[in-house]
Amino acid sequence: EDKVVQSPLSLVVHEGDTVTLNCSYEVTNFRSLLWYKQEKKAPTFLFMLTSSGIEKKSGRLSSILDKKELFSILNITATQTGDSAVYLCAVDKDSNYQLIWGAGTKLIIKP
C-alpha cells in the first residue's frame, strides 16, 4: 500500500533556529514529490522534486530528494514567526493524477 510519512508531527523552536522536516515514502511508480505550506488557508506550493540529489532552494528554504533511500527533507534556516504553519509533503505516482499526502508537520516558531 502506498504511503507517505512525515516526521516529526509537530515541532516547536525559537526564532532564528534551523529546522529540518522529513518526508519518507513508499509509493509504486514514483514520479515526483511536492512540498506545500499550509497556514489558515489552502496549501501553497513550495517545491517540486523529481531528481535525486539536486537541492532546490528559495530564500531560507531548501529541499532535497533521495530516491534511493525514499525520503526528502525540507530545511528552513533562520526561522521567523511567519514560518509557523503545517508543512505538507505529497507524492505523485505514475497512475491517474492523484497525490498521496502525508499527515503534515506542524511547525511553531516562538519569538
Place this chain on the structure above:
Amino acid sequence: DTGVSQDPRHKITKRGQNVTFRCDPISEHNRLYWYRQTLGQGPEFLTYFQNEAQLEKSRLLSDRFSAERPKGSFSTLEIQRTEQGDSAMYLCASSSPRGIEDEQYFGPGTRLTVT
C-alpha cells in the same frame, strides 16, 4: 489593486470541448501559480511562472492541459478535449517578488463543470 482575479467564475461545457481560463495576478507580483481542487481534496499544484518563464509544472500539464503567461502579466490555462474528471475548481495565485516563502494570494477560482 483589488487582488487576483479570474475569469470566468463558472464554466459549464460538454465533454470533448476545449476551455480556456484567465488569471490576472496582483500587479507587480512576478510569480503566478495554477492549482486544481476537487471535492474533498486540497488544492493540487499544476504549474507556476516567474514572469513569463514557466519554472515548474506537474505531470498533469503534459497531457491535455497547458498554461501560458506570454507577457509576464496575466496567464491562461487551457484544457483540451475536456473529460468529466476535469470538473473541479481551478485556482490561481500570485506572490511578491521577494521569494517563494512569501504568501500566495489566491483568486476566487473558476469552477468548471463538464457534462
